[in-house]
Amino acid sequence: MRALAVERIREIAGTAIPIRGDNIDTDRIIPARFLKAVTFEHLEEHLFEDDRQQADARQPASHPLSNPAYFGAEIMLVNANFGCGSSREHAPQAIRRLGIRAVIGQSFSEIFFGNSVALGMPCPTASVETLQSLMEAVEKNPSTTLTIDLASMRVTAEGRAYDLSLPAGVRDAFLNGSWDATGLLLENPEDVLDVANRLPYVTGSW
């Protein structure tokens, strides 16, 4: 069995792209027709495809993803309940494959959050005021650099620091490189078998 490479994730610095709106579901992040494939390759090309086309039809390049000023962004800023709906990992995969390394939002759907952890893409939360300030700063000056520090749980922009929040266990996992859970789950096959053998529906002895 091959050992997993450990990647510690502490600091993420880069420019940011704001995607405004509450309850943005994974069907909007990656419409289902692009899930018709047996790999995750090239999903980033269709990130927010329908939202983008509709926004750009009203006003050219008005969707942030179509705006060259945000090209190369490494942090995404979102609002509440981001990634709700379908469990499709294709959504965080598409975001990660675009080059985004962290998403800061008011709140995330649980499944999206967990899928992102598995990809090594932290999704810390921040207050509505923080998101408002960060989005405004980035919209005013897209070359603003944000620096996320998971050790101090802060993000700094234009010399100002804002508080971030992550469950302690998740934060620690990023910091010590154990965010890919599979290795942990494979450490104790005998213990797993013990639990299985105590369950009547597994053993068949009711």
Next chain:
Amino acid sequence: MASTLLQKVWDAHTVRRLPNGQAQLFIGLHLIHEVTSPQAFDMLRARGWSVAFPSRTIATVDHIVPTLDQRRPFVDLLAEEMLSSLERNCREHQIRLLDLASGHQGIVHVIGPELGLTQPGMTIACGDSHTSTHGAFGAIAFGIGTSQVRDVLASQCLAMDPLKVRRISLKGRLQPGVYAKDVILHIIRRLGVKGGAGFAYEYAGDTFDRMSMDERMTVCNMSIEGGARVGYVNPDETTFSYMRGRPFVPQGEEFERACDWWSSMASDPGAAYDDEVTLDAASIRPTVTWGINPGQSIAIDERIPSAADDEALAFMDFRSGQPLKGTRIDVAFVGSCTNSRLSDLREAARILRGHHVAPHVKALVVPGSQAVRAAAEREGLDRVFTEAGFEWRGAGCSMCLAMNPDRLEGRQICASSSNRNFKGRQGSPTGRTLLMSPAMVAAAAVAGEVVDVREFAAAGAGVGR
């Protein structure tokens, strides 16, 4: 100490507490399908891992199957590649695949229960958010992403954060014309689309006690639309009598002993809950969505609220203060893991008898499984539907998410028994979805516009309950 079902199932399946505070949870039943599993098998191959418990994973094909012409190879070569890939992966890892030729194929959340794979007290995971459906049996069932599908295949375990439990007690009798679908739409409207974040929903109270398993499945199915990854009903006699005799359920004396174990997993009287909500069943009316998430709904005799979200109104082309009653529809869809079981088809057919679909409406009914389709045909429901002008299709996810040929076109409005009214969900980026019960879909199909099934019933057709 008195415990909830969630706590008991959690404890019985916990292998250990992981260093990051999560639980390593053994997964009793893993269901897979063609959309979210191929990449997981590739990850296994890339790391040189095998499947730990091949007999605890069951596969079927549902999302991409065409519901009209199911001959292989599929006309859509991408769909064909996905199914071929699933077949190859199942063969390579000795996983049972319930395919189109099996007679047991269908939507993964329909076939699990109908085969008796889904049982009380289990942990169940599937790469699909509507896995919460299986909670109707008193299982702890939740949707996962593809990396987690890989984890379950490799270890039969998941790393999970603990959940809080909110008991939602529903008391009293539902009015005629009000269905389980209206109940869950009402709950989501009241508690919000993210109100369930961090919680498992325990559905309790005499209204749920009286519900059939099909009805409980409809409610648990849409827990995720309220932000709750898990929703469950405690197992009882209704659960056990549904399960008796199903293929994967123990038989004879073993069945009696199994019932004892299942009963022992139910929440104890006096168990403590992190939150409690009580709702009145009699006040629930037929409910329809007007917006772009399942929380944006009104009772059929209400008007769209004055403080309605502008983005949703613009997308739907509705205005505040407008009723939904009288909204012209283009498509009527009865199907999806929410409402494609035999009882759903019966309720829709009851409305349709002696009526015909309005000339401008395209109407289709898609049974949730091959078994549901066969059972409906034995009752002659297929003829009721086709005589009324509905298309009678093969089993699959169909127009719920449009990964197959069934989809909306342009700005069409669909009266739909499915679970999501997200922008673009039904296949057209600008298509519009109105979620409602199967009976309401049938009535809308006949009228050609959204109607109140209770008034429609008064005009001739019978309404259940």
